[in-house]
Amino acid sequence: xxxxxxxxxxxxxxxxxxxxxxxxxxxxxxxxxxxxxxxxxxxxxxxxxxxxxxxxxxxxxxxxxxxxxxxxxxxxxxxxxxxxxxxxxxxxxxxxxxxxxxxxxxxxxxxxxxxxxxxxxxxxxxxxxxxxxxxxxxxxxxxxxxxxxxxxxxxxxxxxxxxxxxxxxxxxxxxxxxxxxxxxxxxxxxxxxxxxxxxxxxxxxxxxxxxxxxxxxxxxxxxxxxxxxxxxxxxxxxxxxxxxxxxxxxxxxxxxxxxxxxxxxxxxxxxxxxxxxxxxxxxxxxxxxxxxxxxxxxxxxxxxxxxxxxxxxxxxxxxxxxxxxxxxxxxxxxxxxxxxxxxxxxxxxxxxxxxxxxxxxxxxxxxxxxxxxxxxxxxxxxxxxxxxxxxxxxxxxxxxxxxxxxxxxxxxxxxxxxxxxxxxxxxxxxxxxxxxxxxxxxxxxxxxxxxxxxxxxxxxxxxxxxxxxxxxxxxxxxxxxxxxxxxxxxxxxxxxxxxxxx
Amino acid sequence: xxxxxxxxxxxxxxxxxxxxxxxxxxxxxxxxxxxxxxxxxxxxxxxxxxxxxxxxxxxxxxxxxxxxxxxxxxxxxxxxxxxxxxxxxxxxxxxxxxxxxxxxxxxxxxxxxxxxxxxxxxxxxxxxxxxxxxxxxxxxxxxxxxxxxxxxxxxxxxxxxxxxxxxxxxxxxxxxxxxxxxxxxxxxxxxxxxxxxxxxxxxxxxxxxxxxxxxxxxxxxxxxxxxxxxxxxxxxxxxxxxxxxxxxxxxxxxxxxxxxxxxxxxxxxxxxxxxxxxxxxxxxxxxxxxxxxxxxxxxxxxxxxxxx
Numbered sequence: 171x172x173x174x175x176x177x178x179x180x181x182x183x184x185x186x187x188x189x190x191x192x193x194x195x196x197x198x199x200x201x202x203x204x205x206x207x208x209x210x211x212x213x214x215x216x217x218x219x220x221x222x223x224x225x226x227x228x229x230x231x232x233x234x235x236x237x238x239x240x241x242x243x244x245x246x247x248x249x250x251x252x253x254x255x256x257x258x259x260x261x262x263x264x265x266x267x268x269x270x271x272x273x274x275x276x277x278x279x280x281x282x283x284x285x286x287x288x289x290x291x292x293x294x295x296x297x298x299x300x301x302x303x304x305x306x307x308x309x310x311x312x313x314x315x316x317x318x319x320x321x322x323x324x325x326x327x328x329x330x331x332x333x334x335x336x337x338x339x340x341x342x343x344x345x346x347x348x349x350x351x352x353x354x355x356x357x358x359x360x361x362x363x364x365x366x367x368x369x370x371x372x373x374x375x376x377x378x379x380x381x382x383x384x385x386x387x388x389x390x391x392x393x394x395x396x397x398x399x400x401x402x403x404x405x406x407x408x409x410x411x412x413x414x415x416x417x418x419x420x421x422x423x424x425x426x427x428x429x430x431x432x433x434x435x436x437x438x439x440x441x442x443x444x445x446x447x448x449x450x451x452x453x454x455x456x457x458x459x460x461x462x463x464x465x466x467x468x469x470x471x472x473x474x475x476x477x478x479x480x481x482x483x484x485x486x487x488x489x490x491x492x493x494x495x496x497x498x499x500x501x502x503x504x505x506x507x508x509x510x511x512x513x514x515x516x517x518x519x520x521x522x523x524x525x526x527x528x529x530x531x532x533x534x535x536x537x538x539x540x541x542x543x544x545x546x547x548x549x550x551x552x553x554x555x556x557x558x559x560x561x562x563x564x565x566x567x568x569x570x571x572x573x574x575x576x577x578x579x580x581x582x583x584x585x586x587x588x589x590x591x592x593x594x595x596x597x598x599x600x601x602x603x604x605x606x607x608x609x610x611x612x613x614x615x616x617x618x619x620x621x622x623x624x625x626x627x628x629x630x631x632x633x634x635x636x637x638x639x640x641x642x643x644x645x646x647x648x649x650x651x652x653x654x655x656x657x658x659x660x661x662x663x664x665x666x667x668x669x670x671x672x
Numbered sequence: 673x674x675x676x677x678x679x680x681x682x683x684x685x686x687x688x689x690x691x692x693x694x695x696x697x698x699x700x701x702x703x704x705x706x707x708x709x710x711x712x713x714x715x716x717x718x719x720x721x722x723x724x725x726x727x728x729x730x731x732x733x734x735x736x737x738x739x740x741x742x743x744x745x746x747x748x749x750x751x752x753x754x755x756x757x758x759x760x761x762x763x764x765x766x767x768x769x770x771x772x773x774x775x776x777x778x779x780x781x782x783x784x785x786x787x788x789x790x791x792x793x794x795x796x797x798x799x800x801x802x803x804x805x806x807x808x809x810x811x812x813x814x815x816x817x818x819x820x821x822x823x824x825x826x827x828x829x830x831x832x833x834x835x836x837x838x839x840x841x842x843x844x845x846x847x848x849x850x851x852x853x854x855x856x857x858x859x860x861x862x863x864x865x866x867x868x869x870x871x872x873x874x875x876x877x878x879x880x881x882x883x884x885x886x887x888x889x890x891x892x893x894x895x896x897x898x899x900x901x902x903x904x905x906x907x908x909x910x911x912x913x914x915x916x917x918x919x920x921x922x923x924x925x926x927x928x929x930x931x932x933x934x935x936x937x938x939x940x941x942x943x944x945x946x947x948x949x950x951x952x953x954x955x956x957x958x959x960x961x962x963x964x965x966x967x968x969x970x971x972x973x974x975x976x977x978x979x980x
Contacts, residue, residue: 380840388831525715552702555703558723559703
């Protein structure tokens with residue numbers, strides 16, 4: 171036994187470590203939580219748009235304004251039913267074939283046949299006419315260009331799709347072109363020489379799906395990833411002191427909220443829902459769990475232009491008043507302190523999901539805060555799909571969830587889906603004709619100025635959902651690169667504008 | 673004869689695993705159509721409309737017995753079907769993932785054999801010495817520590833502090849070291865104990881004293897007579913460790929972002945991807961049979977007395 175084990179191991183590790191130290195292989199490495207499911211835009215399309223591999227007809231500027239993408243411009247007929255998108259000239263797909271109106275219309279027709287986006291926009295036909303794509307609607311929808319900016323409306327080459335319309339390859343038009351993809355965890359891409367816009371500064375990029383937030387933060391810290399998307403609150407604090415990475419953090423149009431089954435007798439009045447809302451110490455919760463300075467004062471975060479109304483009286487924390495309201499509604503504490511009325515206890519099940527690691531923590535805090543006013547919660551942390559499933563079956567009491575108002579970059583897309591009149595991830599057992607009328611007018615583009623704030627005020631007064639916090643997105647960028655940024659619309663990693671630092 | 677009985681065993685395992693996973697997946701609470709929709713489209717886009725589309729596409733309302741019989745018929749033709757989430761053939765996905773897991777498991781096993789038995793033998797030849805006592809403490813601690821803790825500790829020390837190795841990832845040789853080491857330390861803790869006890873027993877035996885008595889040095893005794901004796905309990909131990917390895921791979925893969933079968937199995941269960949679950953469980957079950965058969969054959973070579 172001449173070869174002692176420790177020395178062998180050390181030699182082994184050192185031998186293997188050499189290339190790791192020289193990890194600057196010229197590739198910009200991204201780590202994010204999203205797994206690559208398949209090449210189809212409906213499942214993993216957001217990864218392809220974020221990695222600047224696929225593009226959409228319409229893009230979104232940093233301020234949220236819609237700007238030309240693969241379409242150079244768009245116009246709508248007087249009756250609002252016919253939209254014409256002029257397709258950019260000189261654009262090539264990654265296989266070298268040119269983008270024309272027919273290819274774009276083909277991709278959009280395939281997207282229309284899949285549920286959840288264009289069918290909801292009331293699109294009836296999509297055709298190529300000359301160098302334009304013409305979209306016909308059943309009813310006017312002023313936000314249609316925003317729907318075409320969503321990742322599921324990305325334009326892939328006709329040869330990307332199999333006979334059933336599912337994509338089998340990602341042949342996009344973006345500044346990066348996939349060189350290899352191994353679902354579920356990795357993809358590599360390189361700069362596409364035939365790109366119509368400015369060439370990216372870094373020619374090689376890679377994407378790794380890393381589900382655990384702790385691992386992602388460690389990869390940022392150790393220099394294995396140059397761009398780490400979505401940090402957990404604890405890692406933000408730790409990495410902020412690091413010499414090797416910069417932590418970027420920005421508010422995004424996503425809210426943490428409590429979905430309420432307003433058909434339940436205990437919660438079927440705005441007063442009862444206001445009592446629940448008053449029991450929530452939003453600032454304390456945000457600081458302790460999310461490590462944000464503040465909680466939500468209304469449903470829409472400040473970034474959601476027009477829908478956020480700074481003049482709206484903020485949601486308050488006042489457990490005393492909450493108890494008084496509930497007493498006025500006929501609830502009295504039972505032997506164990508839990509409120510009772512007509513023999514029924516104020517006991518609710520809160521459904522949430524661990525995909526976003528902060529949700530179960532927030533649920534635990536809510537359980538304590540509700541207990542203070544005599545409401546008892548049992549927490550069911552399960553699959554995210556249980557919220558829409560229990561919405562459909564009526565079995566839901568409360569759902570704790572994170573909702574993105576910019577899935578379609580115009581918030582009216584989410585609002586129509588969730589509150590006009592109800593929605594899987596929005597109102598339940600609550601219908602408000604005034605709200606539906608306002609939302610409809612906004613969607614058609616016929617609303618008076620201030621209609622959005624008016625609609626937000628209805629939600630604030632009626633509380634079909636109880637807002638808790640506004641999200642911030644956090645990411646870590648290596649100091650080896652410059653030009654990293656956060657897209658508040660969660661559409662792109664902004665890789666083409668990142669360069670190696672000198 | 674032994675091969676035939678193993679083959680029969682493999683068929684039984686395939687049937688039992690297939691039926692059991694199918695029944696377990698069906699008896700899980702929650703609506704499969706919603707779970708599959710969540711797996712495909714993510715939580716921002718799962719809703720009743722998407723779930724109904726999935727239900728219609730996959731015919732989830734159809735009779736269960738028919739679904740099970742179809743799977744078994746397909747299996748007889750060596751066809752595991754198509755993933756409900758990605759739409760890709762299950763065989764292709766599993767081949768890819770199993771390869772990644774097997775590489776990791778083999779590296780871990782090799783590393784554990786390089787670490788555990790040599791240290792155990794050194795300790796066993798001097799039972800009660802300081803090294804023996806220290807090894808007892810270290811191996812007990814490593815065996816008791818959960819693998820994710822070992823994994824994170826290794827990342828913090830070797831990747832973040834010393835910067836010797838990448839924290840996570842897949843594709844380069846250096847990506848192997850940390851996950852393999854995290855698995856190997858737990859395995860080595862056990863094989864070191866087995867080797868230590870076997871070595872101590874051997875060193876106290878009559879044949880060992882005879883060998884030393886005829887003039888062989890201690891090292892030569894170990895090499896010429898000892899190792900073969902020690903190999904029998906060690907090989908048995910390796911066979912049993914395969915179960916630990918499969919368990920460990922599930923945890924370690926998700927920490928290190930390793931695209932293996934453990935990772936895939938967990939995700940498939942979450943999103944009710946029945947063909948993937950059946951395929952992955954079947955593959956793991958059959959590999960268990962194969963590993964055991966190989967251990968049997970190896971033991972027969974090392975210790976031919978039983979075969980006569």
